[in-house]
Amino acid sequence: xxxxxxxxxxxxxxxxxxxxxxxxxxxxxxxxxxxxxxxxxxxxxxxxxxxxxxxxxxxxxxxxxxxxxxxxxxxxxxxxxxxxxxxxxxxxxxxxxxxxxxxxxxxxxxxxxxxxxxxxxxxxxxxxxxxxxxxxxxxxxxxxxxxxxxxxx
Amino acid sequence: xxxxxxxxxxxxxxxxxxxxxxxxxxxxxxxxxxxxxxxxxxxxxxxxxxxxxxxxxxxxxxxxxxxxxxxxxxxxxxxxxxxxxxxxxxxxxxxxxxxxxxxxxxxxxxxxxxxxxxxxxxxxxxxxxxxxxxxxxxxxxxxxxxxxxxxxx
DNA sequence: CTGATATAGTCAGTCTCACTGACCAGTTCG
DNA sequence: CGAACTGGTCAGTGAGACTGACTATATCAG
Numbered sequence: 236x237x238x239x240x241x242x243x244x245x246x247x248x249x250x251x252x253x254x255x256x257x258x259x260x261x262x263x264x265x266x267x268x269x270x271x272x273x274x275x276x277x278x279x280x281x282x283x284x285x286x287x288x289x290x291x292x293x294x295x296x297x298x299x300x301x302x303x304x305x306x307x308x309x310x311x312x313x314x315x316x317x318x319x320x321x322x323x324x325x326x327x328x329x330x331x332x333x334x335x336x337x338x339x340x341x342x343x344x345x346x347x348x349x350x351x352x353x354x355x356x357x358x359x360x361x362x363x364x365x366x367x368x369x370x371x372x373x374x375x376x377x378x379x380x381x382x383x384x385x386x387x388x
Numbered sequence: 389x390x391x392x393x394x395x396x397x398x399x400x401x402x403x404x405x406x407x408x409x410x411x412x413x414x415x416x417x418x419x420x421x422x423x424x425x426x427x428x429x430x431x432x433x434x435x436x437x438x439x440x441x442x443x444x445x446x447x448x449x450x451x452x453x454x455x456x457x458x459x460x461x462x463x464x465x466x467x468x469x470x471x472x473x474x475x476x477x478x479x480x481x482x483x484x485x486x487x488x489x490x491x492x493x494x495x496x497x498x499x500x501x502x503x504x505x506x507x508x509x510x511x512x513x514x515x516x517x518x519x520x521x522x523x524x525x526x527x528x529x530x531x532x533x534x535x536x537x538x539x540x541x
Numbered sequence: 542c543t544g545a546t547a548t549a550g551t552c553a554g555t556c557t558c559a560c561t562g563a564c565c566a567g568t569t570c571g
Numbered sequence: 572c573g574a575a576c577t578g579g580t581c582a583g584t585g586a587g588a589c590t591g592a593c594t595a596t597a598t599c600a601g
Contacts, residue, residue: 240497241504242405244520245398251527252395271558287578299559301580323567323578344393351394354526359519366516367397369508374404424587440549452588454550476549476596 252347259343265336267310275303276312276333283316283326312336405500412496418489420463428456429465429486436469436479465489 260268268276278284278292290300304327307313312333318324329337352360413421421429431437431445443453457480460466465486471477482490505513 240405240501241517241520242402242497242500244517244524246402247528248520248523249395249399249402252393269557285578295558296560297579298561298581302558321568321578325579344395347395348393350526351523355519355522359515359522362512362515363519363523364394364397366508366512366519367394367401369512370401370504370516371397373503373507375400376404422586438549449589450550451590455587474549474597478550
């Protein structure tokens with residue numbers, strides 16, 4: 236069997252972390268969060284964010300974002316408050332329960348990074364990060380300048 | 389903003405390749421393949437495989453796998469043939485049209501790998517592969533599946 | 542050989558989460 | 572003021588996943 240493509244190995248690693256974090260969050264008692272909700276929730280900030288901006292960042296339509304925010308709100312992870320700067324808009328802000336989840340997720344991510352460092356050794360871990368950052372220069376269309384990618388459809 | 393988690397960088401790279409390959413396949417005229425179909429199709433081998441095994445490897449239910457194989461069959465990418473070893477079962481085998489797609493996909497993957505090597509340089513590319521392979525030892529729960537054909541449960 | 546049980550696969554129904562299009566309310570600017 | 576733009580929702584559709592029930596074949600104990 237030929238060597239697996241590096242991208243497959245990357246996918247395996249990324250999926251592992253996603254699973255670990257999602258498991259940790261569920262184990263901490265927050266078991267009513269779907270993957271789609273998590274993707275949106277990962278973009279929340281302390282300052283609050285508009286549904287439209289959330290949609291753009293998560294690369295989904297504002298309609299989809301709106302539905303997911305509804306669910307997050309019903310489960311008390313976020314609140315919608317009026318935007319003082321624009322009466323049409325409302326800001327999605329993290330609620331206390333949401334902040335708890337973020338802490339659990341961040342702690343698990345840090346733990347995984349420590350495990351990886353231990354397994355690979357500091358040097359290989361540094362080389363990994365270095366190479367991944369270098370790759371990002373040519374693989375991440377959202378770094379800065381780019382035209383709207385014509386998503387197939 | 390703090391450093392992105394390595395897993396995020398991996399995800400970006402993996403998604404990039406997925407997109408490039410999918411675009412190349414579509415550009416070659418095979419524009420009736422959905423991502424879900426592709427995920428199943430990526431597991432096909434020359435020997436044929438049962439729907440049940442396909443489902444297990446793609447981590448979906450056999451019902452879902454069956455629907456996706458239906459679609460692939462309707463589009464002439466695969467065929468279902470009787471399994472000579474078991475009259476209950478049928479084998480999903482690649483059809484000529486499916487083989488063409490696999491070649492397009494593999495060619496694009498190799499092209500991307502060359503681009504990455506050029507961008508990073510041979511040394512960093514080797515370090516990347518090395519580290520990713522090392523990580524796989526602790527992040528891939530299905531490692532054996534890739535080396536060994538069957539894992540009886 | 543027969544009957545119990547396991548396995549391959551399909552059918553039917555449901556759920557989640559994307560999408561588009563139509564629409565309303567508020568903002569901005571001529 | 573009125574036109575055009577923007578934030579957001581409502582309604583409808585579709586893909587793709589799920590569970591549960593079912594048929595047909597295989598296998599194994601007695």
